[in-house]
Structures are given as C-alpha cells and as structure tokens.
Amino acid sequence: MKKAYAPGLGTATALAAVLALTGPALGDPDDDALVINGETEIITEAPAPEHMEYIDTIYSGWRFRTDETQALELDDFDNPAMLAVDAAIDMFGTVEGAAGESCASCHDDPESFAGLAAHMPKVDEDGKLVVMEDLINECRTDRMQADEWKWNSLDMQSMVALIGLQSRGMPVDVAIDGPAAPYWEQGKEMYYTRYGKLELSCANCHEDNWGNMIRADHLSQGQITGFPVYRLKQATLISRHNRFKGCIRDTQAETFKEGSDEFRALELYVASRGNGLSVETPAVRQ
C-alpha cells in the first residue's frame, strides 16, 4: 500500500504512522461513482498500470473533492467548463487566417476526434513528442495561416477541452514504449526530482501522501485525466502545463514554461500514470 511518510522513520514517526493506520480513514478517496448526464460512466478507480511500482490503485482527482465540487460534474448544465466548450464549437466553424478555412472545412465535426485524447501525448512522424496544443496550433499556423494560440489562452484551452470531450468515458491508453520511451524516461525522472528550496518531488505529494491533508488541501494522485479542468479558485479553464507549473512553483523552485519540452515529457509520464482511468475532460476542481 502507500507509504505514510517519506523514508527515514524515527520512533516517534513510526508510532504516528501506526496511529494513522488504526484511526478512521478520513483521507481516503470517497466511494462515490461518477456518471455524467445519467449516461456516461467515468472510471474513477482502476488497477495501477504495471509500470507504477508504489501504487496499487489509481483514482481520479474527482474522488478526493467535496460533494459540492463533485456535483458540478454530474450534469453538463451545471459544469462551468461547458460555456468554454460551447464557445469552442462556434470557433470550430469560424473561418480564420489567410487560407480562408475553419477547422470544420477539413475536419467536418469535432466528433471525428473521438478517441484521440485517450492516446495523447504521442510521438509524431518526425519523432517529436506532441501534445494536443501542438496539434491544434500546427493546423492554425500551417493549414489555416492564422496566428497560433497562446498555450494558456481561453481559445486554446477551450478547443483542447472540446476535443478532449469527444473521448470522455474512454479509458486512457498512452503509449510509453518504442519512440515514446526516451520521453517517458525523461518525464519519470522529473516526477521523482525534488525541486526547489522545499525539495519536494511530484511523488512526495502525489505518490507518498495522496489522501493526506497538506494544510487545507486534500492531496489526490495528481492525475491529468480531467484536463483542461475548470478551477473554481481561478474561475477559468486551466491547462495541464499550467497546473504543473503551479505545483513546481509551490516548492519554491524555478519552474519550467508551459509548452516547454520538459513539460511535454512530464505530461506523457503523468498521463501514463492514468492509463486505465477514463478521460474526464472537462473536469471541475476546487
């Protein structure tokens, strides 16, 4: 099972660990089931993929949220991210750029992207690791001759959400072997690196301490299956890379940029820790 604390248990710590184990399991994920609009079943709990050594069961971040936050995802009419998705549907049919094309000129329907998000990030024909934002911007610049969208812009994240939504409910199945292997290794290395003046790795919080409280926050496993997520605190859609950046910044570290190759690799690795959970885009978080 999970380790209660980082290695190096003193007697006092060992005692505390025993107490924690015998006490009520306040911190564990709840038992709620997520069915969206009464029809789309979301897998929020699954056996951990084989490559994960320290965790047996993976959980969606939804299972760690309060009932109020959870409720916002049960029906698309209540999900505040859906406004952005509606805007993206309009953009999909809007001509932009010198080529005089809209997304719909070539892709006729967003539904044609069903399944894509479950396999992202992926390695393209040139051997480069690409994420959804890259695919969208490539079409905008090369095929539409329009300006590229900024990574965190609402336009970009709304479109990423619209395309992700087409795979909602499908199990994540990201490839980590073959040409993806070196990127995956790079991402894994980052996941276990203790960055910053607080010297905390992703694993310190999301692997060793999921289920525990860190100050006012109930730690989840840091899954990205719901991204882009609507964060109530920020009242907007948040990209995966923006979340990574925030978590690294909170360790008092010099972060990486959204759209950096480092974050592409980290995204692949984190995505692969969700293999088996459903795509949940667009999720709602605190």
Place this chain on the structure above:
Amino acid sequence: MKTTSLLVAAGVCLAGAALAGPPAPSDVVYEDGAVAMSLTGVPGDPENGRSIMNKGAGNCIACHEVTALADLPFHGEIGPMLDGAADRWTEAELRGIVANAKVMFPESMMPSFYRTDGYIRPGDAYTGKAAPTPLEPLLTAQEIEDVVAFLMTLKEE
C-alpha cells in the same frame, strides 16, 4: 554521545559567531542529527516561533498537527503530530531537526530550513523565478531559535 573534538569544533564555531554573527548554514555542526549550540546565542522567542509555525517561510502546520495551535485553521498530516515534541527530543535535537531535518531523518520530506546548498532549480520564494545568489536559508538563524523555543513548550509529561 558527543565526542570531544566535535564539541570543540562547535565551541570554536560559536566563539566565531559571537563576533561575526551566526554560523553560515554549511558551518553548523551536527552530531547524530542534533545541534548542541544555539545558532545565535540569543534566547529564542517562543511567541515569534509560534507565528513562524503558521505562515511564511516556516508553515510547519502545512505538514504537522499541533494542538497548541488549534486556533489556527487547517493542520496538515504529512508529518507526525508535534504534541509532546519536547518530551521526545532534546533542545539540541529539535534545533538539528528544524535546521536540517535530513541529517536526523535521511531523505525526509521535511524541508531543510537552515541550508543553502545542494538545491535543484532553487526559486525566489513562490514567484517561480530563479533565486538570486547567494541563496538565503528558508529561516534565519534567529528564526530557527524562535521555532525551537516554541517547540520546547510542547510538553505533555
């Protein structure tokens, strides 16, 4: 327990400190994870220690529960509860744990509050930008003493 040579080293260090200010973090002498000598020679202020436990660079209750701080909201559960810490540990041990817990507990998740080397991509507080050099420790020497003074009030026996 303590070897004479280390005691002497610590003494020399502190004699220097009295003139030149607190020892640099890399000059602090640990023995079995403990630091015998006060970092400043000035007694710690438990009231200030109490507020460091709550916020800013200390924020100890992000990870620890402390009944004496029950008036403050949201205590974390990453590390052990600190009630009775002064019964379990000596002042020297507590000073060592607060200054650099990784000496007492190798690989610990607890940050090192009085250390300035060995970091990967150290940042400028919570800005996400690179830290200016030379690096400052998370807490000053006197703040360490203040926190230790507060911890010394956590007695149950």
